[in-house]
Amino acid sequence: MRLKLSILIAKLAGTLSKRLLRKSGETIPGRVLLSLYSRAITILSQNRKIICVSGTNGKTSTTKAIVEIISKLGSVTTSPSGSNLDRGVATALMKKSEYAVLEVDELHLPRIISEAKPTAVLLLNLTRDQLHRMHEVKRVADKWAVAARNAPETIFVGDVDDPFVALTLNSAAQSLRVSFGGRKHLDGAVCPSCGVYLKWSRNNYKCPCGLTNSNPDELFEAGTAAYRNATLANVTGKLLGGKAIAINEQALERSVDRDYNGVKANLRLTKNPASWAEALHSVTGENVILIVNSREVDGIDTSWLWDISFTQLSGKRIIVCGERALDIAYRLHVEGIEAEITSNFDGAISKFAEGSFVHVLAAYTAFHELVSA
Amino acid sequence: MSQIRIIRIHNELLGTYGDQGNAEVLAFRAKFHGITTTITDVGYNDPLPTNGDIYLLGGAEDAAQLLSLEALQRGDNLNILHFAIERGAVILAVCAGFQIIGNKFWANGKEVGGLRLLDVHSVPGDKRLVGDIKTISTVLGFELTGFENHMGRTILGPTAQAFGKVITGNGNGDGKFDGAIFGNIFGTYMHGPILARNPELADLLLTRATGRKYAQITDPLALKYATWRRKVIK
Numbered sequence: 001m002r003l004k005l006s007i008l009i010a011k012l013a014g015t016l017s018k019r020l021l022r023k024s025g026e027t028i029p030g031r032v033l034l035s036l037y038s039r040a041i042t043i044l045s046q047n048r049k050i051i052c053v054s055g056t057n058g059k060t061s062t063t064k065a066i067v068e069i070i071s072k073l074g075s076v077t078t079s080p081s082g083s084n085l086d087r088g089v090a091t092a093l094m095k096k097s098e099y100a101v102l103e104v105d106e107l108h109l110p111r112i113i114s115e116a117k118p119t120a121v122l123l124l125n126l127t128r129d130q131l132h133r134m135h136e137v138k139r140v141a142d143k144w145a146v147a148a149r150n151a152p153e154t155i156f157v158g159d160v161d162d163p164f165v166a167l168t169l170n171s172a173a174q175s176l177r178v179s180f181g182g183r184k185h186l187d188g189a190v191c192p193s194c195g196v197y198l199k200w201s202r203n204n205y206k207c208p209c210g211l212t213n214s215n216p217d218e219l220f221e222a223g224t225a226a227y228r229n230a231t232l233a234n235v236t237g238k239l240l241g242g243k244a245i246a247i248n249e250q251a252l253e254r255s256v257d258r259d260y261n262g263v264k265a266n267l268r269l270t271k272n273p274a275s276w277a278e279a280l281h282s283v284t285g286e287n288v289i290l291i292v293n294s295r296e297v298d299g300i301d302t303s304w305l306w307d308i309s310f311t312q313l314s315g316k317r318i319i320v321c322g323e324r325a326l327d328i329a330y331r332l333h334v335e336g337i338e339a340e341i342t343s344n345f346d347g348a349i350s351k352f353a354e355g356s357f358v359h360v361l362a363a364y365t366a367f368h369e370l371v372s373a
Numbered sequence: 374m375s376q377i378r379i380i381r382i383h384n385e386l387l388g389t390y391g392d393q394g395n396a397e398v399l400a401f402r403a404k405f406h407g408i409t410t411t412i413t414d415v416g417y418n419d420p421l422p423t424n425g426d427i428y429l430l431g432g433a434e435d436a437a438q439l440l441s442l443e444a445l446q447r448g449d450n451l452n453i454l455h456f457a458i459e460r461g462a463v464i465l466a467v468c469a470g471f472q473i474i475g476n477k478f479w480a481n482g483k484e485v486g487g488l489r490l491l492d493v494h495s496v497p498g499d500k501r502l503v504g505d506i507k508t509i510s511t512v513l514g515f516e517l518t519g520f521e522n523h524m525g526r527t528i529l530g531p532t533a534q535a536f537g538k539v540i541t542g543n544g545n546g547d548g549k550f551d552g553a554i555f556g557n558i559f560g561t562y563m564h565g566p567i568l569a570r571n572p573e574l575a576d577l578l579l580t581r582a583t584g585r586k587y588a589q590i591t592d593p594l595a596l597k598y599a600t601w602r603r604k605v606i607k
Contacts, residue, residue: 128389131389131390131522132503132504132520132522135501135503135522136389136434136435137389137434138434138435138436139434187389189385189386189417189437189440190386190434190436190437190440192436195436195439195440195481196440197417197418197440300504300505301520301522301564302520303390303391303392303394303520303564303565303566304390304391305391306391306392306393306394306397306566306569307388307391307393326594326597326598326601327598329594329598330569330594330595330598331394331569333594333595334394334397334398334401334569335397
């Protein structure tokens, strides 16, 4: 079937899904297009500049920041929010534009790189996440490294304080190595390049095989994940000729303020040990709701809750809910922290008096439900 | 014995799948019994403590598993484990750790010799086994739940006994049994961590380590959590 006809059918499918099924209509067109015309991503990527953003945490917000920078240079299409598999990419590419800024899932990245032949790929970080699907962190990094080796025309930008990102950049013909002065990595005990015990001195690593975060191309001061992602967005934008934008950390941390009948809530996305650690630092108030789910995108296993220390929440009023409320409640219990268990978010938020402020740390699916409500 | 030394072996290497929680649950349950505990983290370059009562190993990626094996074969470490077993210390080894204490296993595409503490050997399967698992422990007589995520197929030798009979999931790979036991050495593919989901097993390990019987603990939340997992995993 011809590409133009396939796009027409795919768009129709999207409209029908939106009208009849009341779905977002974001992944259906891409899915239909790819089934009708498997080379669609390759063809639709021609004659435009593509930027891919991938990593465990920060993809969506960093993609948005790059879109903001690039939109001053020309027309831009981007992935529908959070839809980062091949179908989301295909949906985005159906719109004509000079630039496309694509958020890409870690496991889908190699395919997208080989088909879309991006101008630049930004790699934010790689840590343990959804291991039922990723299986092993190193497995994902190895796939990235092969993809980078096979893409000599693409420049790879990344935070080399993360050894897995450094491995990928080392495999690329063109790279821009960014460092924030080094930082500890939960999965950094083994050199992903040669397999020996990785030597760290404070926050920096240096392996005899050559893998290191020293001698970066650009060095910035240390900061929060949101600040790092904004900086990386600016570095990538500059490569394409864009002007740096001011760093708005709150916009980049996937946190949203909401009011529930006079209870002020700050909702924050927490989906793996690294994002939980980051979010727990931001909890300054006395009231907390924790929501843990275990659907496919949340990770169907909850063992990783034991990688996180929740002692920072000690002494606060904590209410837990979600499908895996008991898992988080018991994890807290063993750390000597008692939480109230409720069956859902409405029940949890109604326990707080009007005028109070609550931190809500929510699993991926719960965060999206709350934000879109 | 009023104090128990829990030794968490190479958590920096064997901590990928949340198994470090096993040490915390042991310490937490021990408190109910009036036992004080210490948790010692042993790093890759550290010698193993000689006087541990419970030694724990967790799940890992291949390269990390090989580094842990190498470190445990270094210096006196293996002798220390042999002596510990002789004086009745407990070993709980999960997933990659379970394979390490066996006779041989595969990692990074090649076969390597293990510590030979448990009469099992592991080979790679053709497909990764990922999902909830429920067994009934043949030796202990109660149900266990957890989460498995591995490529390994583990075959038991004549002196090892299966840890659990599989109700749901795959376990050692044939869908019939999970893990292995010999004396106070326990091997399993169950994450969760296994002691968080099955607090009775934590109590049993404490009993085995001290040789004492303890009164039943009342911890409604632990019971509720364990019971719920056993119910939802059909």
